[in-house]
Structures are given as structure tokens and as C-alpha cells.
Amino acid sequence: MDIGGTFTDVVAYDEASGAYAAGKASTTPADLTEGVFAALAQVVDDPAAIAFTVHGTTQGLNAFLQRRGEKVLLLATRGAGDVYHIARGNRTRLYDVHYRKPTPLVPRGDIVEIGxxxxxxxxxxxxLDEGAIRDAARRYREEGFGAVAVAFLFGYLNPAHELRAAEILVEELGPVAVSLSHRVAREWREYERTSSTVVDAYTAPVVRRYLERLETELRGRGLAVPLHVMQSSGGIVTAQSARDLSLQTLLSGP
Known part of the structure; x- marks a missing residue:
């Protein structure tokens, strides 16, 4: 199953006969599941007969490109709050004097430095300054943030501080979307790890809400097998794994 900007496509393979069938329906932006089921009905009479299903989605990518993701609060190590904005010195157009860096997803004022x-x-x-984490949680609640990205120096070597920060955020806020850098991109370059974590936090709530709704609708119509989602790498993961690490689905559709 693949949802595009104009059409939603479903391809089915019958293991018994070796036959393929394809269905196409108009994409329904207001409720994407409507387009999915309209296309699915063209190739499968009963979803309960489906033995395996894979879905490609552009939900995360669209949210990223259209800048309609969640408002993110970024927690960084004290003294390293500018890493995300400094980024790298490399430029795609070396001699272009009018070159400007892309606008970061998180403004500097929404980056909180933690001891x-x-x-x-x-x-x-x-x-770890646990009091500063609790202060950040209060700010999250008061200023209407939708997700938290946590990227501490050397967190890829020892995630203890990031894990404790997540525990405190849940204690203070209840269920909250928290992206931890050691889970998203466990690598040693601080900017790349921080940037990846921010993108995950920015898109994750959008992807999670969509996949939860799609899974619920599929189960309600009789689908008895797990829903799988295409990753950017071309591999597949369960929908649960995709919800836990939505960044891996950023290029799922394309």
C-alpha cells in the first residue's frame, strides 16, 4: 500500500495462483485511511484473507517538507546549546555570496541547556541537573510544545543522562513524545546526532497518530496480521517499530 499526493495504490499478490492485482483510488487528505480502503477493496474482498501487508508512507516527509510538524523543545548539554545552529561549515554552493543556511526546525530560544x-x-x-529537567518540563506544558528532543554530549557512549531525562519528563508530563539521540542516531558527531533527533521529534507525533489510526481501522475491518512499514533503507519494520523511531520512515514513500 502506498499513499501519494494524488493517488493511493495497492498491489496484491496471490500466493496460490501467482497472480497480481492492482487497485488505485484518489488520495483523501482529510482522512487518508479512506483512500487506502477504497483501493484495497479493488483487490481484496476480505482483509482477513491478507497474510502479509507492507505500507509505504510519506506522512513524516510531508510534515518535514511542509513544516507542519510538532513544536519541539530541545534539551542540550550546558555549553553546547549552539551546536544545532552552528551546524557544519560546508556549503553546497561554495562561491555563492548569497547563500543562507536552511532555517532550523528549532529556534535558539527553544533550546534549553541542561547541567x-x-x-x-x-x-x-x-x-545530571534534574531540577533543570523539571523546569524544562514546566516550560513544555506552559508554552504548548508537542515533543522533546534530548541530545547530550557523549550520549552515544553512555545514555544514562538521556534516559534519566526521559524518565523525569514522563514523571512531570505523563505520556509525552521524547526522542533520545542515542536511540535515533548513535554516532559520535554531535551536530548530526542532534539534527537527526530533532527531525525525529518534529515528525514522530504526526507519524504515530497516522499509523495508530490506520492500524485501528485495518483491525476493525478484519486484518489479522501485523502492519509493516517501509523504511528509508528499503527494509521493513512493524508499525510499532515505526512509531517508536519514525525518522527511519522519512523516505518510506519515495
């Missing part, structure tokens, strides 16, 4: 430090080996030099 607590690990060294290059992942050993704790300074304990």
Missing part, C-alpha cells in the same frame, strides 16, 4: 557532563569515554564528570 550534567560526560567525558570522551562516557564517564560522568558532573551529575
Amino acid at each position: 550534567g557532563r560526560l567525558n570522551w569515554a562516557g564517564e560522568e564528570l558532573e551529575p
